[in-house]
Amino acid sequence: HRICDTTALLEDMAAAGKRILFEAQLGALRDVYYGIYPYTTSSCALAAFAPVGGGLFTHRVDRVVGVMKAFSSCVGEGPFLTEMSPEEASSLRETAMEYG
Numbered sequence: 129h130r131i132c133d134t135t136a137l138l139e140d141m142a143a144a145g146k147r148i149l150f151e152a153q154l155g156a157l158r159d160v161y162y163g164i165y166p167y168t169t170s171s172c173a174l175a176a177f178a179p180v181g182g183g184l185f186t187h188r189v190d191r192v193v194g195v196m197k198a199f200s201s202c203v204g205e206g207p208f209l210t211e212m213s214p215e216e217a218s219s220l221r222e223t224a225m226e227y228g
Contacts, residue, residue, distance in 0.1 A: 134183035142188045150178035155196075167206025198224075 141148055154173040157163050161172060171181065175192045179185070212220070221227055
C-alpha cells in the first residue's frame with residue numbers, strides 16, 4: 129500500500145509518457161449529479177470525473193474508452209426501472225452468465 133500525492137505521481141507518469149488507466153464500476157444512474165436520488169453514490173461516476181478524482185489534470189486525457197453491458201442490472205437499494213419474471217431472469221442468467 130502506498131500513500132502519496134497522487135497529483136504529483138500521475139503528472140510525473142504522464143510527463144514520462146506512461147499510460148494511465150482509471151476504472152469505475154458504477155454507472156450514470158448511481159452518479160451523484162445524474163443518478164436517481166437518493167440511490168446515488170457520494171461522488172461523480174462519469175468518465176469526465178475520473179482524472180479530477182484521481183488527481184490528474186484533465187488536459188492530460190487523450191482518450192476515453194467506455195465499456196457497457198448489453199442490458200441493465202442493479203444491485204443494492206433503489207428502484208430498478210425494468211423487471212422481469214423469475215423465469216425470464218433465470219434464462220438470462222444462464223444464457224448471459226449474468227449474476228448481477
